[in-house]
């Protein structure tokens with residue numbers, strides 16, 4: 001079948017909740033993706049950081065096939081030889097006491113919200129149904145009804161109400177606003193240490209430490225959503241490490257599945273995750289043996305191949321390489337490590353239009369917001385591959401300006 005035929009089928013039968021670029025992928029390896037016509041592209045999106053290890057990482061692929069050949073799924077009504085070791089390894093890595101596995105990021109966020117609410121009622125004595133959770137302007141935590149209820153992006157919410165209550169929105173990066181917003185009913189504050197879909201927003205130095213102090217003083221749970229910025233993407237194992245801060249609840253997902261399957265996890269202090277009694281929360285696929293085996297190898301590869309360090313080094317290299325473009329098309333480069341976003345100058349083509357033209361130059365890009373072009377290649381990217389991308393970006397952006 002041709003590209004056009006695949007597109008026609010997808011558009012005829014598929015819901016239109018995405019508007020993909022007209023490239024039909026059929027194969028990938030490392031940082032590279034090939035379409036059905038045999039054209040090669042460098043992946044600058046990495047499935048929104050779910051492919052941090054690069055496509056089809058050989059060790060993770062080997063684990064996937066080996067585990068699939070032994071035991072792939074069994075109800076959580078039974079134990080497996082994968083969930084215990086994975087739980088220990090992930091808790092040790094993240095300095096957490098307990099873990100609860102889910103699949104998608106949104107499910108893990110929902111899980112954290114439930115845990116924190118129940119913690120408020122059972123451990124803090126907040127009156128039933130009065131718990132408040134504070135979140136930030138520009139947040140992105142997923143697509144469920146509860147989560148979109150506190151989105152500040154109109155498009156994500158409009159037409160999907162009515163919504164649950166109990167959430168309060170404050171500006172991102174403003175510790176004083178948190179201080180002012182906390183009430184006797186507040187049980188938690190959930191924030192992305194670096195906002196991804198909000199446009200690669202890094203808060204000012206000291207913010208994470210400040211909110212850590214406030215959460216401790218006011219006895220509320222500090223919840224970090226590191227689904228996108230965690231696991232090496234921002235140049236440290238977790239983005240919270242940048243300020244040596246420890247959250248009470250850490251949510252991870254995306255690349256925990258090594259680019260192969262959905263694996264997410266809520267990691268927390270014992271007293272927060274201990275609120276769940278058997279039967280109060282669960283997921284058919286959460287913590288399945290295939291996901292656990294893949295997750296274990298994904299974590300091992302992340303450490304062995306020093307992917308966070310490479311993200312730091314390559315992030316700096318790419319920033320240097322794109323310096324000549326600053327002031328012409330790109331206003332500034334946002335983000336940290338390989339969690340990068342190019343903020344486009346007023347008058348420049350939109351991030352969506354640029355993504356379309358960069359496709360012709362062999363780059364798979366997409367917007368992080370209307371004016372920010374996402375640049376988040378796999379963390380395995382090598383210097384020569386980064387140089388190739390810099391070269392193509394430079395010529396592609398110059399062409400788009402003409």
Ligand SMILES: Cc1ncc(COP(=O)(O)O)c(C=O)c1O
Pocket residue numbers: 048103104105106107109140141142143192196197225226227228229253254
């Ligand atoms: C910070 C953050 N939280 C949660 C999610 C939702 O994850 P998922 O799409 O796996 O539900 C995302 C997805 O982009 C995200 O970036």
